[in-house]
Amino acid sequence: MKILILNGPNLNLTGKRDPKVYGKISFEELEKMIKEKYPLVDVTLFQTNHEGEIIDKLQSEAEEYDGLVINAGALTHTSIAIADALESVKIPKLEVHLSHIFSREEYRRISMLAPYCDGLISGLGMNGYLVAIQYLYARYANR
Ligand code: DQA
Numbered sequence: 001m002k003i004l005i006l007n008g009p010n011l012n013l014t015g016k017r018d019p020k021v022y023g024k025i026s027f028e029e030l031e032k033m034i035k036e037k038y039p040l041v042d043v044t045l046f047q048t049n050h051e052g053e054i055i056d057k058l059q060s061e062a063e064e065y066d067g068l069v070i071n072a073g074a075l076t077h078t079s080i081a082i083a084d085a086l087e088s089v090k091i092p093k094l095e096v097h098l099s100h101i102f103s104r105e106e107y108r109r110i111s112m113l114a115p116y117c118d119g120l121i122s123g124l125g126m127n128g129y130l131v132a133i134q135y136l137y138a139r140y141a142n143r
Helices: 027-037 051-060 073-077 080-086 129-141
Strands: 004-005 042-047 067-071 093-097 119-122
Touching: 004 051, 004 093, 004 129, 027 129, 051 080, 067 129, 093 129, 119 129
Parallel strands: 004 042, 004 067, 067 093, 093 119
Antiparallel strands: none
């Protein structure tokens, strides 16, 4: 089974950036955790600071995977373009946020992407990605 994890702007700084909000674990460390926990799942992590690159990835590659995890960072709250691209991707999709976006500033409580995802995990730190993989794996196994 193949899962694509798409991360947006500033998530490359995770581990160093505001650790009280986003945690101390980097995506390199998460990748190792995923390999240990889910050796049978082929997980690709992709991060970009550019909105258009997220859209290109959704359009050109996402459907080659069996499941998608998306954390579009701040673009979550603003990007109708990513929402439109996401709507066309017909595989199981989960939105993940490291922080609890509903307990933060008002402007973070809106997600343009949530209506086009099967679910949303927020506030569990890097564990949110592991929970997302667990869900997608179970769904794939029971398809
Ligand atoms: C985030 C939440 C966003 O509001 C913020 O802009 C981010 C990270 C999260 O994972 O908690 O960059 O998506």
